[in-house]
Amino acid sequence: MSTNVSSISQSQAPIVEFEPAKHELLACPAASCLTKEVFMHRFLLNNRDELIARCKAKVAQRPLRAATDKQLAHGVPMFLDQLTRTLSAEDDDELDLSIAISGPSGGDTLALSEIGVSATAHGKELLNLGYTVDQVVHDYGDLCQAITDLAFERDAPFAVVEFRTLNRCLDNAIADAVTEFSAQRDAQISVQQLAGEKQRLGFLVHELRNSLGTATLAVRALELGHMAISGATGAVLKRSLSTLGLLISRATAEVRGEGADQRQTFSVASFIADVDLVARLDVARKGAVFEVRTVDPSLAILANRDLLHAALANLLQNAFKYTQENSMVTLSAYASGEQVLIDVEDHCGGLPPGGAAKMFIPFSPNSDSRAGLGLGLSIARQSIEADNGTLTVRDVPGSGCIFTISLPLPSSS
Structure with missing residues (x-):
């Protein structure tokens, strides 16, 4: 297996400079990699397309969840790029930049990090697509699993501190995505409940108005015709008043949570x-x-x-x-x-x-x-x-x- 190491170094030089031994490790045979650490951000950068493809494959196995590039825009690809930048910043001892991208351990209650902003957008998108909260968690879990599997296959050991950073980024992303998903879902449920209450009230008012209108017409007919209330028009009046009573009783039963087959x-x-x-x-x-x-x-x-x-x-x-x-x-x-x-x-x-x-x-x-x-x-x-x-x-x-x-x-x- 051969790799043009100098070509890789030039293309990635603006991002981070690597120690020669660690840099060459990415291209070395598997047998020689077993005792050396690999920069995780370099590994993620070199295998970005493969990791995204693996995540898509995992997503495709779930019912009713065929992810498109557009749907994943604030999910796996963006999170992967942000994770890579976070790891690179920490390797360069730029801790403030790392925290700005991914947030501190446990998240930031005052301001969202870059990962937090994109994660909230992803959570909202999944809700609008009709998915459940478990899908939000799965999307980020897929990437963690894909990284672990591919690193094992390529015999690429990472430093413990890098795994801690990976877990911190995943934890913040999942928390922010789930929080936004839940908030948006609660807002939707509230709107639906208000709409349902408005409709039920509108229906009741409409039926009450109809029955009252019929009773009023019957009374006018009785007055104009000097008819006895025991006749057919009087029967209409009685039925209308009875319907008014039934409507009120039905509304009262609904408020009490009662119901019966009538x-x-x-x-x-x-x-x-x-x-x-x-x-x-x-x-x-x-x-x-x-x-x-x-x-x-x-x-x-x-x-x-x-x-x-x-x-x-x-x-x-x-x-x-x-x-x-x-x-x-x-x-x-x-x-x-x-x-x-x-x-x-x-x-x-x-x-x-x-x-x-x-x-x-x-x-x-x-x-x-x-x-x-x-x-x-x-x-x-x-x-x-x-x-x-x-x-x-x-x-x-x-x-x-x-x-x-x-x-x-x-x-x-």
């Missing part, structure tokens, strides 16, 4: 008739024509009746709002295979491109384009999915939309 089997025809009474109070203000098709009286469904009623009411309010003036909104319910389907068809004129995909996003601003309709449709979908059902929309270009609730038929057993 599903029941009920007649679809009777359910649609109740929805019809409420909807006709609303449609009278919107200038639309409302048609309810006949429902098979034997058809039954297992669901949370109050949630389903609220969901269907939101679909109808949406249809009345966007259907063209004096056009028809149609409500129908029927069995299809093992499913009960409830359709709400309007004549809004159809959806713009991509409109269907945006309709169920909560807190989207209302617009005449129908792309994003606030909370109503999002609430409807969540309520139906809670009953193991689905809510979909089908665009009829030039005509309108058909919203379909699909729920499984009750089991015969």
Whole structure:
């Protein structure tokens, strides 16, 4: 085995000057290296590409973690360069420079070192890529293992003080990367929790407002028509007040951490008739024509009746709002295979491109384009999915939309 020693010395002269015996040791046969120490920073410099390749190979063996050069930019390559510079500075007795690059043992609570800055960036990058905290530790552990393995293979013994420096650099890098990873993750969790609380509160306020609005309409109808409260409109008022009470009770139970399955089997025809009474109070203000098709009286469904009623009411309010003036909104319910389907068809004129995909996003601003309709449709979908059902929309270009609730038929057993 032969090596051009003078060539190596010239190319690396600006970095550090080596004692001839130690310098030549890097090129010597393995048998003659067993009793001599090797400068670790020279070893790292000469084998940089090999060490990075070995780290990538280790990373590639882990599920869902195929590292790219960009992803590793603040990881192994940068850390390896910083480690090399730290070791070189210590060999030249430039201890202040060594500490500035890699930090003191135990880290610096007042200011991050170069290694600390890049390690925090690496920790943040791994979080954004969806990885876990153990991956942060593994990335730096891979390099330590790669250095140890390659040094053993090349019979390159290092001084104890250099291993101490290696451990100090790894310890500071891992600590700073994990700290940043954890801080960023906690911040994300906090934002998600706040968003979830905002959404739940928004849903509750939306449903309370709907029920209060229906009760108000019923009271006005009773006053204008001088009708008895024992009639159909009075029944709408009573149901609305009952729904208000249920919403408050449900919110109270959620605060207490309580929950229960409130599903029941009920007649679809009777359910649609109740929805019809409420909807006709609303449609009278919107200038639309409302048609309810006949429902098979034997058809039954297992669901949370109050949630389903609220969901269907939101679909109808949406249809009345966007259907063209004096056009028809149609409500129908029927069995299809093992499913009960409830359709709400309007004549809004159809959806713009991509409109269907945006309709169920909560807190989207209302617009005449129908792309994003606030909370109503999002609430409807969540309520139906809670009953193991689905809510979909089908665009009829030039005509309108058909919203379909699909729920499984009750089991015969």
